[in-house]
Amino acid sequence: MAGTPIFDQLVYIVGEITLILIIGFILLSIVVVALSFYSIRRGYFYLPRLVKSGIVATEGMAKGICKLLGLDDKEMTAFAIRLHNAMNQSDFEKVPADKRAIFIPQCLRNADCPAHLTPEGIICRRCGRCEIGSHVDSLEALGYHVWIAPGSTLIKRMVKQYRPQAVIGVGCMIEVREGLELLDKANIIGMGVVTLKDGCVETMMNWQDLMDTALLGLEPALNAENS
Numbered sequence: 001m002a003g004t005p006i007f008d009q010l011v012y013i014v015g016e017i018t019l020i021l022i023i024g025f026i027l028l029s030i031v032v033v034a035l036s037f038y039s040i041r042r043g044y045f046y047l048p049r050l051v052k053s054g055i056v057a058t059e060g061m062a063k064g065i066c067k068l069l070g071l072d073d074k075e076m077t078a079f080a081i082r083l084h085n086a087m088n089q090s091d092f093e094k095v096p097a098d099k100r101a102i103f104i105p106q107c108l109r110n111a112d113c114p115a116h117l118t119p120e121g122i123i124c125r126r127c128g129r130c131e132i133g134s135h136v137d138s139l140e141a142l143g144y145h146v147w148i149a150p151g152s153t154l155i156k157r158m159v160k161q162y163r164p165q166a167v168i169g170v171g172c173m174i175e176v177r178e179g180l181e182l183l184d185k186a187n188i189i190g191m192g193v194v195t196l197k198d199g200c201v202e203t204m205m206n207w208q209d210l211m212d213t214a215l216l217g218l219e220p221a222l223n224a225e226n227s
Contacts, residue, residue: 093217
């Protein structure tokens with residue numbers, strides 16, 4: 001049975017709108033990938049807010065296009081983290097150190113670490129077997145709350161209990177990206193520092209990267225105190 005003219009017209013309009021949305025989605029994906037690719041190659045973020053929103057909205061298709069262009073998932077994830085840090089840096093710098101928190105993964109510990117798990121994470125015993133103890137001392141001297149976290153459960157609990165305004169998360173690429181997304185949802189300013197080596201035991205990181213991030217917004221105040 002043939003449809004009524006009104007029904008046929010409605011189907012036609014819905015079809016047109018759907019086609020326009022699909023084309024728009026594809027074009028947005030292409031624009032996001034192009035800006036991301038160019039930004040990575042140039043080392044500068046072009047239209048960061050558009051790129052960040054576009055990556056979230058078109059992630060699956062964007063990844064497919066990136067693979068066609070020779071950009072792998074790891075490069076794309078690293079770019080997303082750098083982009084996120086760049087966009088949050090200004091707000092992060094405004095937060096005083098005593099309102100900031102740092103979560104360090106337990107995988108950075110030495111395999112023979114004598115520290116034990118407590119309700120507030122791993123409490124470093126400063127045994128000297130790894131670099132965690134000395135850097136925790138430096139960070140706490142700045143005013144930071146620092147936790148050595150065995151997993152995301154402790155992080156969520158400490159964030160809920162202490163309510164920091166800003167958080168620096170350390171971990172492998174995937175963990176950092178997922179953590180930054182969770183912080184965004186909780187309206188907490190997040191910065192990510194990626195470890196140099198993935199794994200569960202004796203991983204590695206560039207501690208200077210963490211210290212440089214931790215000092216953002218604090219250096220002028222520290223200089224003023226020392227003058």
